[in-house]
Amino acid sequence: MSAPTYDLGKLHGGLRLPGNKENSTAAAIQQVPVPAHLILPITQHVGDAAEPIVGIGERVLKGQLIAEPYGSLGAPVHASSSGKIVAIEPWPVSRRHGDTAPCIVIECDGEDRAVEVAEILPAFETLPADFLLSRILQGGIVGLGGAVFPTAQKLMQATTCKLEYLILNGVECEPYISCDDMLMREYAEKVVGGARILLHALEVGSCYIVVESDKPEAIRRLGEVLGDLNDDRFVLKQVPTIYPSGGEDQLVQLVTNLEVPTGGLPTDVGCVVQNVGTAAAINDWIIDNKPLLSRITTVTGDGVAQPMNVEARIGTTVADIVNFVGGYTDRAEQLIIGGPMTGKSVTTDRVPLVKATNCILVLSEAPAGGTERPCIRCGDCAAVCPVQLLPQQLFWYACADDEAKMRSYGLLDCIECGCCDLVCPSHIPLTADFRTARARMQEQADEKARAERARQRFEARNERLRQEQQIRDEELAKQKESARKAGPDAIAEILMRRQDPPDEDR
Ligand code: SF4
Ligand code: SF4
Numbered sequence: 478m479s480a481p482t483y484d485l486g487k488l489h490g491g492l493r494l495p496g497n498k499e500n501s502t503a504a505a506i507q508q509v510p511v512p513a514h515l516i517l518p519i520t521q522h523v524g525d526a527a528e529p530i531v532g533i534g535e536r537v538l539k540g541q542l543i544a545e546p547y548g549s550l551g552a553p554v555h556a557s558s559s560g561k562i563v564a565i566e567p568w569p570v571s572r573r574h575g576d577t578a579p580c581i582v583i584e585c586d587g588e589d590r591a592v593e594v595a596e597i598l599p600a601f602e603t604l605p606a607d608f609l610l611s612r613i614l615q616g617g618i619v620g621l622g623g624a625v626f627p628t629a630q631k632l633m634q635a636t637t638c639k640l641e642y643l644i645l646n647g648v649e650c651e652p653y654i655s656c657d658d659m660l661m662r663e664y665a666e667k668v669v670g671g672a673r674i675l676l677h678a679l680e681v682g683s684c685y686i687v688v689e690s691d692k693p694e695a696i697r698r699l700g701e702v703l704g705d706l707n708d709d710r711f712v713l714k715q716v717p718t719i720y721p722s723g724g725e726d727q728l729v730q731l732v733t734n735l736e737v738p739t740g741g742l743p744t745d746v747g748c749v750v751q752n753v754g755t756a757a758a759i760n761d762w763i764i765d766n767k768p769l770l771s772r773i774t775t776v777t778g779d780g781v782a783q784p785m786n787v788e789a790r791i792g793t794t795v796a797d798i799v800n801f802v803g804g805y806t807d808r809a810e811q812l813i814i815g816g817p818m819t820g821k822s823v824t825t826d827r828v829p830l831v832k833a834t835n836c837i838l839v840l841s842e843a844p845a846g847g848t849e850r851p852c853i854r855c856g857d858c859a860a861v862c863p864v865q866l867l868p869q870q871l872f873w874y875a876c877a878d879d880e881a882k883m884r885s886y887g888l889l890d891c892i893e894c895g896c897c898d899l900v901c902p903s904h905i906p907l908t909a910d911f912r913t914a915r916a917r918m919q920e921q922a923d924e925k926a927r928a929e930r931a932r933q934r935f936e937a938r939n940e941r942l943r944q945e946q947q948i949r950d951e952e953l954a955k956q957k958e959s960a961r962k963a964g965p966d967a968i969a970e971i972l973m974r975r976q977d978p979p980d981e982d983r
Contacts, residue, residue, distance in 0.1 A: 488727055490861040491719040492896050494818075496691060498655040500784040501777040506659050507787045509801045511558045515583040515792030516568050516829035517543065522619040523626050524550025529581055535562045539591040540768055543581055546614065552627040553617045557770040557790035560585040571814035571821050571828045580829070583792070594766045601674050601763050606636065609678040609763065616762035617769045617832075622646055622657075622723070622752030623819070625833045628759070632678060634744065640681045641747035644732055645672055645756055647688040647695065648716060648723035651816035654836040656773040657753050659786040661688065661695035664757055665702045669711070671756025674763050676710060679749060684711050685732050686753070691718040720818065721894040725750045727863050739890055774830060776802045780809030780839030789830050795837055796826040808841035818895040847904035858897035858907060864890045868897040868907045875910045883914055891915065 520526040525548030537543060537556040544554035560583045568580035601609065614629035645668065649657040661668055672684050686703075688696050696715060703711050716722055716731050726737040728750060735746040743750050754772065761767040770790060777784035782803030789798050795812070799805060813820040814828065816836050830837075858868035866887050874882040888911060897907045960967035 488719055488722055488731055488863060489865050490863045490896060491721060491727075492861055492899065493718065494652050494720050496718070497652045497777075498658070498691075501653070501655045501775050501786055502658060504785050506663055506773055507785055507801070509787050509789035509793055509798055511585050511587055511589050511790065512793045512797040513585060514563075514794070515557055515560070515585060515790060516794060516827075517554055517557070517581045517583065517792040518568070518570050518578045518829065518831055519544045519554055519581065520572075520578050521554065521625060521791070521831045521833065522550070522552040523624070524548055524552065524630075526579065527551060527554050529565055531562050531581065533562050533565065536560070537562060537583060539589055540770060541592050546627075550627055550630055552619050553615065554581070555617055555768045555770055556583055557792050558583065558585045559588055559590040569823070569825050569828050570831070571823050571834070576823075597766070598763065602677055604677075606678045606680060609674065610636070612763065613678075613759060615768070616758070618755065618758045618762060619769070619832050620752055621754035621758060621772060621832060621835070623815070623833055623835060624725075628751070628755055632675070632749070634742075635679060635749045638744040639747060640679055640744065640749060641683065642733060642749070643672065643675055643679060643681050643684040644728060644743075644748055644750045645684060645686040645753050646723060646725070646728055646750055647686060647692070647699075647753040648728060649692075650689060650718065650720045650723040651818050651836075652720075653777050653838050654775050654816045655777075656775045656786055656835050658692045658695050659775075660754055660757060660773050661692070662698050665695070665698040667757035667760040668699065668753045669702045669706060670760035670764060671751075671758070672711070673708075674759050675749075675751060675756060681749070682710055685714050686711065687714045687716055687728060687732055689718045689722070690715045721863055721892065721896070724863065724892045724894065726892075739887060769832060772830070772832060772834065774798070774834050775836040776839075777836065778809075778813075778839040779841045780806055780811070781837075782806055791832060792829050794827055794829050795823075798830060798837060799826060799839070805839060806841075809839045810842050811840045813838040813840065818899075819893060849905055850903040852903055852905060855902060857900045857902065861896040861900050863894060863896065864892060866891060868911075872905060872907050872910060875914045878914075880914075880918060883918075888915060889918070 519529060527544035528547045529544045531537060531543045538559045539556060541556045542553055543556050546553045562581060563584045564582040567577040569576060570578045572578060610629050610632050618628045619625040620628060647657055647661055676684055686699055699713055703713055714732060721727060722731055725743055729735055729737055729743045729748045737743055738745055758769050771788050773786055773788050775786050776798055781799055785802055787798060811822060812826060813822050814834060814837060815821055820838060852869050862868055871883060871886050871888055891911050893908055893912050895908045901907060
């Protein structure tokens with residue numbers, strides 16, 4: 478490994494924001510105990526909801542599969558402790574779109590009994606890449622940086638491209654959030670272990686582990702682990718603390734100076750980006766047989782008694798987690814799941830921690846806003862946009878609901894970072910409007926894809942029925958022909974024996 482290098486950065490726009498991370502990083506990560514109930518949404522990833530395979534009243538063990546992946550972007554859900562299934566019903570959740578989701582509710586027995594490990598895998602270096610990828614799918618692992626894209630499918634897509642770099646994203650640039658920083662400080666071995674598995678599965682020869690310069694302890698720990706490993710495929714790279722340098726495309730540009738094309742993916746320029754937490758989860762699953770059952774999350778803000786990072790089981794409610802850190806302060810006013818820039822305000826703490834939950838932020842007051850006024854064409858929003866969009870122009874087309882123009886002005890490239898909002902002197906809620914417009918376009922695309930899948934299923938079924946009928950007709954014709962040669966009694970017997978197709982195929 479080379480010495481850590483410092484990159485002065487080539488990011489367009491962005492903002493230097495106060496970190497507000499000191500309080501939550503003062504103490505070590507604490508473990509939240511098993512709660513009375515776990516609430517497990519079947520939609521914790523992008524793509525189709527998983528399909529429950531357990532019934533109400535059934536007893537489950539920690540690590541047991543309770544919902545199977547469905548569709549091309551599916552991910553499974555596992556029980557994160559032992560107990561009894563008491564409900565499968567809609568429950569309040571923190572999602573970008575929609576306030577409830579179907580959830581499997583487990584009444585925990587407090588014993589935390591785990592399923593027996595079915596098989597101990599041999600050393601990962603001896604396993605073929607496609608085996609590792611399907612194994613990663615079974616572990617329920619999704620991108621833990623917030624995107625929750627199923628990791629196995631992302632890697633499978635990547636293996637179809639010519640790859641040069643694996644980039645591990647340890648750039649946690651949004652204020653208040655420090656779960657990746659604490660993960661790198663306390664579990665640097667797992668992060669590097671996951672990276673080694675990824676390098677093998679992707680057959681890539683170089684890995685950048687990228688960390689912001691405001692995380693010296695994480696950089697020191699990673700440096701130690703990489704020093705011991707002495708593997709020259711790894712480079713530890715520091716980047717300046719600028720929001721939002723942790724966006725995938727922004728990170729690729731910072732590290733490699735390569736620009737991801739509009740509407741494209743990092744794989745278009747030979748890069749695969751994975752969050753450091755995702756790498757650690759891969760290590761846990763492939764090396765220690767632990768599927769994704771818990772995650773580290775930051776609980777912070779002046780509305781909680783003791784800000785800190787905790788590791789909690791997926792499905793633990795925010796109420797249980799806040800209770801664990803000493804409860805709310807008298808000043809608690811606003812609950813945000815995620816950070817102040819990209820998180821979502823919720824009105825209840827009954828929502829569960831899900832795979833995407835990197836932060837629970839409780840503030841004494843809503844972030845400063847102001848009365849919305851007309852755009853004065855100052856151009857500040859364009860100056861800070863890391864994707865080099867023209868937010869004022871996009872806003873105009875979003876108001877007019879002009880989808881074609883929004884597309885041509887790059888709305889789909891917007892990473893919803895919120896920088897434009899923050900600088901707008903007219904207090905126009907640009908990001909909220911872009912988010913709504915993007916969601917509408919995504920829903921239409923999803924609906925189109927669903928209709929296409931239904932059409933393909935219908936046509937495949939018709940083709941199968943046609944082929945089966947053809948086989949039956951040919952068989953009957955053969956029998957008739959041989960019976961014709963044998964005489965009239967044989968024909969009558971064949972007609973009596975003839976079977977109609979089963980009901981379901983009519
Ligand atoms: S929210 Fe979208 S338009 Fe606004 S600065 Fe970020 S990327 Fe640009
Ligand atoms: S920052 Fe606000 S006022 Fe200035 S151009 Fe952008 S939308 Fe208009």
